[in-house]
Amino acid sequence: MSSRSEAIQRAETYFDSGAFLSDLARLVAIPTESQEPSQKPQLMRYLKEEIQPLLTRLGFKTHIFENPDPAGGPFLFGNRIEDPNLPTILTYGHGDVIRGQAGQWQGDLEPFKLAEDGDRVYGRGTADNKCQHLINLQALGCLLQEKKQLGFNCKVIIETSEETGSAGLQEFFEEQKDMLAADVLIASDGPRLQADTPTIFTGARGGKSFTLQVNLREGANHSGNWGGLLADPAIILANAIASIVDIRGQIQIPAWRPNSLTPDIRKALKDLPVGDKRGPALSENWGEEGLTPAERVFGWNSFAVLAMKSGVPEAPVNAIDGYAFAVCQLRYVVGTDVENILPALRVHLDANGFSDVEIRQEDRGFFRATRLSPDNPWVKMVSASLEETSGKKPHMLPNLAGSLPNECFSETLGLPTVWVPHSYAGCSQHAPNEHILKPVARDALRNMTALFWDISENGTPT
Structure with missing residues (x-):
């Protein structure tokens, strides 16, 4: 049997x-x-x-x-x-x-x-x-x-x-x-x-990918002759990203902060281990303050820069490039207004003086x-x-x-x-x-x- x-x-x-x-x-x-x-x-x-x-x-x-x-x-x-x-x-x-x-x-x-x-x-x-x-x-x-x-x-x-x-x-x-x-x-x-x-x-968690880009001019210009005179797209972009999250990665856009970390979710996440001895060590002083590691990764939203480029990184020259871009992503939990993710980002960038930063939604799909x-x-x-x-x-x-x-x-x-x-x-x-x-x-x-x-x-x- x-x-x-x-x-x-x-x-x-x-x-x-x-x-x-x-x-x-x-x-x-x-x-x-x-x-x-x-x-x-x-x-x-x-x-x-x-x-x-x-x-x-x-x-x-x-x-x-x-x-x-x-x-x-x-x-x-x-x-x-x-x-x-x-x-x-x-x-x-x-x-x-x-x-x-x-x-x-x-x-x-x-x-x-x-x-x-x-x-x-x-x-x-x-x-x-x-x-x-x-x-x-x-x-x-x-x-x-x-x-x-x-x-x-x-x-x-x-x-x-x-x-x-x-x-x-x-x-x-x-x-x-x-x-x-x-x-x-x-x-x-x-x-x-x-x-x-x-x-x-x-x-x-859901995922929303998008590109931030600053396109000020064609080509590149000598950093000695034009340094201090021409706006640097890479610096503008870096500062724009720094306005989205603070030095420990905490999200600064109110609409991107979820409302769903309720007591029952906290209870479900209580005492759950995060990380594994076979994987990378968790970073200290990173992520939302006041949350446990489990709450940060399973109960909260996180922003990441997936790729970033200006100039020719593999062969730098003494020039200020006219273009810079970063591919970014928001991982989000239930309780986030998906339709307002990019509009809220636009409002935030404009309010902080980054109207030159364009937002382009990635062609690839995303999950809710x-x-x-x-x-x-x-x-x-x-x-x-x-x-x-x-x-x-x-x-x-x-x-x-x-x-x-x-x-x-x-x-x-x-x-x-x-x-x-x-x-x-x-x-x-x-x-x-x-x-x-x-x-x-x-x-x-x-x-x-x-x-x-x-x-x-x-x-x-x-």
């Missing part, structure tokens, strides 16, 4: 045999760089050559859809309906990755060649998101091997444009609401709070902030299952510190959303040397296999 422990043992065997890393190596080897238009054929290749055959082996019916937005890549939908009266789980992943950044990785590491070094497994997409959706799909496989059926209905949606703002995802979901109908989203993206303890989050109550029955059930399997009480977050397209599931489809991340904070996501930790991946595979077992046995939580 099949059992929960035997299903978990199947997951352990799959990982310990090396089969998991072998499967992951094939996924990583496909350079699905959605930010590079020339790599668009690789997005379809990923779906057709890897994910579609995997779902077919698991008994799913599959179909690949073109994106309604020509800027986006294709979608793969799969479903396995065992009984219309059973609960339906929707899961999600994204097959695209950011640019590989070849030549910037340490030693002889290559972005699209899986490499092991102790507990670390390197490769672009290992953490974000190929490893994560591979774990969830193979956990379904372990359950099927053990029980020969899921005991619930399952739908899978894999997109290929998440790293460019999930172009077309909202439109696709609106067009396909009936096809995507489910009882809950259970999916994985982002990092655990700490590598050795499961994490659950039920929403995400979302949250779900930790008292939701699905959240409680997932938490209890993870605790039973791992022996540790999961860290519970009202929202991820980063951003992802959760609003498509929570708002468009009207689903409770439960995210169980399988990476960790020091994984170098979106940077050279991206990697996963073997112990985290193995633990996640065990946890998800057991979670799906529990749903199979217990049905919809009440």
Whole structure:
């Protein structure tokens, strides 16, 4: 007779045999760089050559859809309906990755060649998101091997444009609401709070990217002959940025300061660990005063400069450039007026004498902030299952510190959303040397296999 422990043992065997890393190596080897238009054929290749055959082996019916937005890549939908009266789980992943950044990785590491070094497994997409959706799909496989059926209905949606703002995802979901109908989203993206303890989050911070630019004149002029006579765009821009936040990064625009750090959110964030010994050390005297580190990153807004340039940094000359720009971003929580982010910035800059600073919204999409109550029955059930399997009480977050397209599931489809991340904070996501930790991946595979077992046995939580 099949059992929960035997299903978990199947997951352990799959990982310990090396089969998991072998499967992951094939996924990583496909350079699905959605930010590079020339790599668009690789997005379809990923779906057709890897994910579609995997779902077919698991008994799913599959179909690949073109994106309604020509800027986006294709979608793969799969479903396995065992009984219309059973609960339906929707899961999600994204097959695209950011640019590989070849030549910037340490030693002889290559972005699209899986490499092991102790507990670390390197490769672009290992953490974000190929490893994560591979774990969830193979956990379904372990359950099927053990029980020969899921005991619930399952739908899978894999997109290929998440790293460019999930172009077309909202439109696709609106067009396909009936096809995507489910009882809950259970999916994985982002990092655990700490590598050795499961994490659950039920929403995400939103993200708004924009460019600040100062364009005063064509070309550059000799800094000796014109210094003190010509306004310097870089200095103007630096001062404009310094007016947005103070010396410790505290936001100075009232409309950018959220109203949602309520007592219940503070209670949820109380005592949550932030940072990981494997990741960078937290900066002292940085962020909003009076808030704990957890409140700053999960309950508050943060402003960042992603890139900044004037002149030719790689080959400076004695000249004052006529142009400077900075790509900036506001990460925001529920309680922020999204439509007023850029208008409030315009008012602030003008009021502080920076009318020469232009604001240009980035073409890439952005995600809105979302949250779900930790008292939701699905959240409680997932938490209890993870605790039973791992022996540790999961860290519970009202929202991820980063951003992802959760609003498509929570708002468009009207689903409770439960995210169980399988990476960790020091994984170098979106940077050279991206990697996963073997112990985290193995633990996640065990946890998800057991979670799906529990749903199979217990049905919809009440």
